[in-house]
Amino acid sequence: MSFSTKGEYGVRLMAQLARRFGDGPASLTDVAEEEGLPRAYLEQLVISLRDADLVQSTRGAHGGYELTRAPETIVMGEVLRALEGPIAPMICASDDPNHMACSRSGHCMVNFMWVRVRDAIAGALDSMTLADLVPPAVRMHPDFPATPVTIAD
Amino acid sequence: MSFSTKGEYGVRLMAQLARRFGDGPASLTDVAEEEGLPRAYLEQLVISLRDADLVQSTRGAHGGYELTRAPETIVMGEVLRALEGPIAPMICASDDPNHMACSRSGHCMVNFMWVRVRDAIAGALDSMTLADLVPPAVRMHPDFPATPVTIAD
DNA sequence: CTCATATCCGACGGTTTTGGTCGGAATTGC
């Protein structure tokens, strides 16, 4: 009944990047310091986020990471899935609709329950975006809310 | 983003007890065999369930465990909480409304997200009872549905 | 060119949790 700290740290990292959105790449050193998290560990986490195309990296001096899309367009479900894999409270309750894994006689309705729980979690997560985690007051770039949600591919 | 097998096994154990409700105590040996689970391990789990007053035990020969209340009155939230502790997707999101644990400057809205997720899980869990997991066809005792939800005392 | 700053990447290690076993004591019906 819990997410790993991988999830927590990753979300905090993303929240920082959302806050700095529009200011160019932010180094992990900065983020780690401000958030009070171990930099070396964030390095690991951010790889998953990059592989999921949620952030993009710029190498070399003055490099760092930045969001690939506006915070308003990034739902938290994406973030958590990138960090922790598919949302399945139980192995038995993966995203496959014809699960059939539970071969117990036929009185095994427990699977049904896990699916309901999974949908509840996914629903909650997908109803929030990164922007919801960043109060407008602490945004770095004032122009940022002006950016309409036109994701020019 | 997952429950432990403690949760899964415990729920299946409870489902079995629900199925046999009204037949007197059921031994763990029986349940374990029918469900294909290690008996010695179930012994551990059932202790939590007993401490939470969800099942009661009868020691000695022909003893075993049985539900203390009718399956319809036992919500799954209770079961999971008994097995896995409080439902908190993150340490930060415990049941205390004035959490204040997150002392990060003030731009830390992430906590808010975990609370939403927790509520979603709890909501889903508390909207189902043990009886929902047991199709009427496989009930052991036909009288069982006749028992109205009058929890005497 | 050199240097400082970054990402990138694989390996490693320690602690904790998980999933489960074992042996035996206590209890009770027959």
Add this chain to the structure above:
DNA sequence: GCAATTCCGACCAAAACCGTCGGATATGAG
């Protein structure tokens, strides 16, 4: 007394988790 059970604590192996370390690579600035 005997067999069936709960009860309980100790123990254990494997995996996951959290995090470190060292170094390779890339790049902008002076």
